Amino acid sequence: MTPVLQLKNIQKSFGGVTAIQDFSLDLHAGEVVALVGDNGAGKSTLIKMISGVYSPTAGDILLDGQPASFADASVARERGIEVVYQDLALADQQTVYMNLFLGREPVKGPFKILDRKKMIAETEALVKELDVRIPSASATIRDLSGGQRQGVAIARATHWAKKLVLLDEPTAALGVAETARVEATIEALKARKLAIFIISHSLDQVFRLSDRICVLRRGQQIGIRETAKTDKNEIIAMITGVAA
């Protein structure tokens, strides 16, 4: 089966500084791959290249086997790639349903008026399906808790993602119960046959959720392991570079 996403020898430099050196990875539908590494390893840069915010300095990105270059984030989105950023990229003063459809609001009629009914209905359905517990689709983001906001951000990615979802530290700021709910949502995404790429610094979470683990250290790809066939010590050794 063709991988949803193939990164071949990706390199990213900013001026004289090389952030990513020679990174390669394949992502398949229905699979969760975790990216781990210490701070400054280059994880966010990698995510931004996949989501189209940056372009690689060298190397190829293939989507469904076809070469892809994303001029900007909206092109990547059109191709079915969604990202949940660490800061969630939500408009605080807007409602949940407006955020869900941000940039892609449905319109109706000759004057292209926003179709709020549709947005609210679809939001409610999605929120129920993913068990994201919010007061209503018309609640303002500012009034929600951290976990609820995360749920909204993930719901948004879920709604639109056709191929690949990238998650950058999705539960970093959440408590135990909320983390569990988010992880359940990620499992649901997996069941929908999406490819999932998740950055996490919680090894417990990584071992709970992922099928494969990719380690990055200072821009260099250290290795990829199948989760079932490795253990924490090995991964830690790869992250820190110190033999176990």
Add this chain to the structure above:
Amino acid sequence: MSLTLPPRAVLQGLIVYAGFVLIFMFFAVMLWDRGFLSAQNLTNIVLQTAPATVLAVGLVFVLAAGEIDLSFGAAVALAAIVAALVMRAYPWPIGVAAGLATGMVVGLVNGLIVAYARLPSFLVTLATMGVVAGLARELSNLQSIPVTAGPFIAVFGGGSLFGIPSLVFWTVAALIVGHVVFRETRFGAHVLATGDNPRAALVSGIRVARLRLSVLVLSGACAGLAGLLYAGRLQAARYTLGESDLMTVIAAVIVGGTALNGGRGTIPGALVGSLMMGMLSNGLILMGLSVSWQMIIKGLIVLAAVAVSLREPNR
């Protein structure tokens, strides 16, 4: 849904309406025998605030997008002068087009610098304000330029249709179009998102630079229209037009509930804010207060209104 008090943000937005009603009732009582409530006086208030209301519509978009425009007052004068000069030699519809175009060009210059050179709009529009004001003085040679085209004066100034003054038509048109676009179109939603969280807007595929450009051009267009309304009403164009509107319109918009730092805006609120400012000026004059006291009291009321409507709800 359980019965809860409307969120604080909503209550704050309603303050301007409450304030308006209170002030109206105050003047109605104090000035009941001095003509405040007469049809002519109330009409005067609406007519006098018409250009400011049109400007307020544009400013709501700009502020909601997280920017500010300080040059719209000067643009009003330049647009009026250009229109008046053009109408000396060409038919009046061409003058109208020239006036509107002038406003939009000012907005375009602002927008290009702010959106693409990414300089802060406060500083950019402060600078263009000076340039535009200077151009207005230079072009008019500090003189008033009379406007004599009869149809223009009827359409943009003192004329009326079915008994409703044409100024009212223009203001209502600007309000309705502005409100619908702001609240019910994608563009409006994108404006609010950009002002609220520009990064989120960017990664959501919103063309943030183009949006910033658009709102500044829109503000310029409103300035152009306001210039035409002044030229029609005064039957002359002068470099001082719009000068006093800068502060009045900003106050009106903010008192009306549009946040200074973006993400939130209301056009009906701006209308009420504008009418309230006009009503204040009018009522204080009719009360026979000295000019100094008129200024003091107006300033204090605006201060109070701003303090109430801008206090951020606890995050």
Add this chain to the structure above:
Amino acid sequence: MSANRRQFIVGLLCASALPTAVFADAPKTTGPNGEPAAPASSVILSDLDVEKLQAGGYTAAFAWHELYDWSAAVSRGAQDEFARLGIKVVAETNASFDAARQTGDVETVLALAPSILISLPVDSESGTATYGKVAKAGTRLVFIDNAPAELAQGTDYVTTVTSDRAIIGARTAEAMNAALGGSGKIGYIFHDANFQVTNQRDQAFVWNIENRFPGLEIVARAGMADPARIEDIANAMLTQNPQITGIYVPWTEPALGVLAVLRQLGREDVKIVSIDLNEPAALDMAKGGSVAALVADDAYAIGVTAARAAAASLLDRKVDPILVVGAGIVRKDNLAEGWRASLNTAPPQSVLDALN
């Protein structure tokens, strides 16, 4: 009565009695259709008239262009006269030189249906737009200083009351001549805007210098549109023409700026002659500084005359189309009397102290 006070009053009387021709082709102050200006003193109300007015329950309003020493004095004069005639002042507005604001002010004030409106128009071009409705509402309109050309005297407004600009021009030239001892080079700063009053005064000054005082020569001319820019203008003028010994400034607000520049350049030998009284300028003059003379028109009398003319029109009297008051030269030696004669108040304490 002191000799100086007598002199001043005689000067004022002569000025008001002979407003038109001091010299054959000298500039003259005339009405809208070239009518000769009538002296302010020609407006007279008998005791019977006053009784009728007091019983009439009339009201009055003001729509100013800007409020400062001079216009405040005019306002006081009018208000004192209204008080005498039993006419109640119901509103006073200040447009801060904004034509659009003045239009709004006049509209608003008409809601009170005043019997009289006194106004100094900011913009002579928006005459009909701003004042067209006043006469139709039955309100008697009196203009201060200038009337918009498109309005008809007699139907749209009653009269214009102003200072005699030709006389002021003559007096400023005379004052300059006296200050420079009959000979010297002059820097001439004029009001670079289309404002009848200042334009005519400035031009009259020039005419008088060129035609009456051969010992004086204008070597530099500079236009000032915005008083805020005066220091740059004065600086440039003095630097380029160091031989200047006297400067004419169109009114006292910018004169203060010129004074500051003189002090900065250490050129306190240069004399300033200007128009209107204000405290800082008078103070400098009292201390024997650069301000040599201020020509003060009878601002208070302008107000009184305006009020009186409007009242006369209420009684259906015919009023001359343009009324003028005189002006006198105020120098250090007649400061107190001159101030009182023009503004009808005592000079500020600081000035009185400096004189002693």
